[in-house]
Amino acid sequence: MTHEREITEPVELCLPDGRLDPDAVGWTRRPLHRANLRGWGRRKRWEYWGVVTPTHILGVVASSLDYAGVHSVYLLDRATGTEVATEAVVPLARGVVLPERSGAGRVSVRAGAVTVTIDQTPEATLLRASAGQVEIDLTMPLPPGHESLGVVVPWGRHRFQYTVKDVGRPVQGRFRVGTTWHDVPSAESFAVLDHGRGKWPYSITWNWAAGAGPGRAIQLGGAWTDGTGSTENALVVDGRLHKIGDELRWRYDRADWTRPWRITGPRVDVTFHPFHERVSRTSLGVVANETHQCFGHFTGWAATDDGERIDLDGLVGWAEEARNRW
Numbered sequence: 001m002t003h004e005r006e007i008t009e010p011v012e013l014c015l016p017d018g019r020l021d022p023d024a025v026g027w028t029r030r031p032l033h034r035a036n037l038r039g040w041g042r043r044k045r046w047e048y049w050g051v052v053t054p055t056h057i058l059g060v061v062a063s064s065l066d067y068a069g070v071h072s073v074y075l076l077d078r079a080t081g082t083e084v085a086t087e088a089v090v091p092l093a094r095g096v097v098l099p100e101r102s103g104a105g106r107v108s109v110r111a112g113a114v115t116v117t118i119d120q121t122p123e124a125t126l127l128r129a130s131a132g133q134v135e136i137d138l139t140m141p142l143p144p145g146h147e148s149l150g151v152v153v154p155w156g157r158h159r160f161q162y163t164v165k166d167v168g169r170p171v172q173g174r175f176r177v178g179t180t181w182h183d184v185p186s187a188e189s190f191a192v193l194d195h196g197r198g199k200w201p202y203s204i205t206w207n208w209a210a211g212a213g214p215g216r217a218i219q220l221g222g223a224w225t226d227g228t229g230s231t232e233n234a235l236v237v238d239g240r241l242h243k244i245g246d247e248l249r250w251r252y253d254r255a256d257w258t259r260p261w262r263i264t265g266p267r268v269d270v271t272f273h274p275f276h277e278r279v280s281r282t283s284l285g286v287v288a289n290e291t292h293q294c295f296g297h298f299t300g301w302a303a304t305d306d307g308e309r310i311d312l313d314g315l316v317g318w319a320e321e322a323r324n325r326w
Contacts, residue, residue, distance in 0.1 A: 002229050002245040004151075012036050013152070013162050013197065020152075020160040025230070028150035029241050031102035033162050035197030040066055042159070042202070044326065045098045047107050047118060048194040049127055051138065051171055052212070052316050053184050055079065057295055058136060058175060060129045062096065062109040062116045065326050067287050069093035071114045073131035074278070075177060076295065081276055084177065086131035088112035089284065102150070102164040102195040103142075125193075127173075138173035138184065140191045147241035148193070149234040153225050161198030161224075167210045167317075168217030168236055169193065190217070192317070203325050207250050209263060209272060211298045211317025218270070218302055218312055220263055222250045223321075233268070235302040235310060242304045244268060252321070257292045261319050270300035270312060272319045286325070293320040 007026040011033055015021050018038030037043050046063035059074035069090035076083050088111035090096070099105030103125070107118035119126040122142065129136040148166035171191040174183050190212040206224035211217065221232035226247055233244035246265040253259045261272040274294035282289040298315040 002231050002247070004230055004243070004245055006243070007032055007150075010034070013160075014038060019157040020154055024162070025152045025154050027152075027230070027243055029147040031104075031148070031150055031164050031195075033101075033150060033152065035100045035162055037100075037197060037199065039199075042066070042199045042326075044161075044196060044198055044200050046194070046196045047098065048196075049118070049140075050192045050194075050210070050318070051184070051189065052191075053182075053189040056175070056182065060116055060127065060136065062098065062107050062118070064093035064096045064098060065287060066093065067091075067326070068284055069096045069109070069111065070282060071096075071109045071111055071116060073114055073116070073129050073134055073136070075134050075175070076276060076278070077177075078276070078295075083278065084132070084134055085280075086113050086134070087282075088114040088131075089282070100197075102193075133176075133178045135176040136173075137175065138171055138191070140169050140171050140193075143170065143239060146239045147236065149219055149232060149241055149243070151230055151232045153198075153228050153230045153232070155201060155228060159199050159201055161196065161200060163198075163232060164193060164195035165210065165219045165221075165232060165234070166193035166195075167219045167234075168212035200324075200326065205321065205323045207319070207321055209261075209270075209317065209319040211272075211312070211315035213312075213315040216310060216312065216315060218298065218315060218317075220248060220268065220270070222248050222263075233265075235267075235304060237304060237310055244302070252319070254321075257294055261294070263319070267303040268300075270298055270302065273297050273299065274319070288325045289322065291320055291322040293318050
């Protein structure tokens with residue numbers, strides 16, 4: 001079990017010389033870090049929004065990996081298994097706008113067929129994206145008292161990552177596939193934010209799982225945080241975040257990604273049942289990625305801070321393994 005401290009006041013991620021500020025190491029219930037990254041090389045910045053509706057799953061990425069900007073729009077038809085994916089790669093991440101604070105400012109990308117604009121205010125986030133035959137127009141309101149998990153993961157003073165995982169966020173709006181518009185039913189849909197800012201080791205592997213349902217959401221991570229003293233694990237019940245400071249055990253079959261995954265720890269006992277596997281690969285010489293992201297349902301439980309076991313049966317979301325050279 002880790003012994004992370006909760007940060008409750010605004011803090012800067014880096015010292016003036018670009019090293020990690022020790023006062024930034026900890027976790028938050030709302031975004032409080034300013035990612036004042038300095039220098040070039042290994043500096044990674046991204047915004048990922050994943051949206052689950054009863055009929056579709058959407059994913060939008062805007063990123064700067066220093067060597068390149070890698071942006072994408074993804075759509076899965078849950079009934080047919082049909083995927084529509086468009087990616088744009090921009091050398092040296094030219095033209096990418098990514099603010100220093102999560103939940104504030106504008107994200108902007110225009111590259112090839114991919115256009116992404118994300119406007120963030122204290123009341124809501126507005127996401128507009130288009131790529132080929134897909135167009136997305138969504139609003140993610142921020143309810144009063146809604147909490148998200150912010151964590152700083154320290155590999156050292158020169159290598160570190162700040163992440164915000166906002167799971168179970170309300171979402172409304174619509175999206176187009178071809179000539180057909182689909183409404184997003186707000187009562188049956190949810191959004192997940194992965195906001196990342198940091199300076200990474202060249203080679204890294206991570207696991208990530210996120211799922212939500214009425215009044216409940218789960219956020220689980222592994223591999224990349226092991227041994228750092230930080231974790232990105234949390235349970236959200238009716239908007240209240242319960243931080244889980246245990247390193248979890250992940251078990252899954254890399255020869256058959258659609259077999260059930262097991263994620264366990266003292267406060268977590270979860271089985272994830274995939275219904276679709278998405279494979280994403282990027283190879284740009286020094287920059288390469290392979291991600292297996294499975295969408296599916298959760299069963300099992302996770303415990304609140306006071307020990308109450310919350311039933312997670314029926315939550316919908318994903319579990320993934322990502323391997324990066326960057």
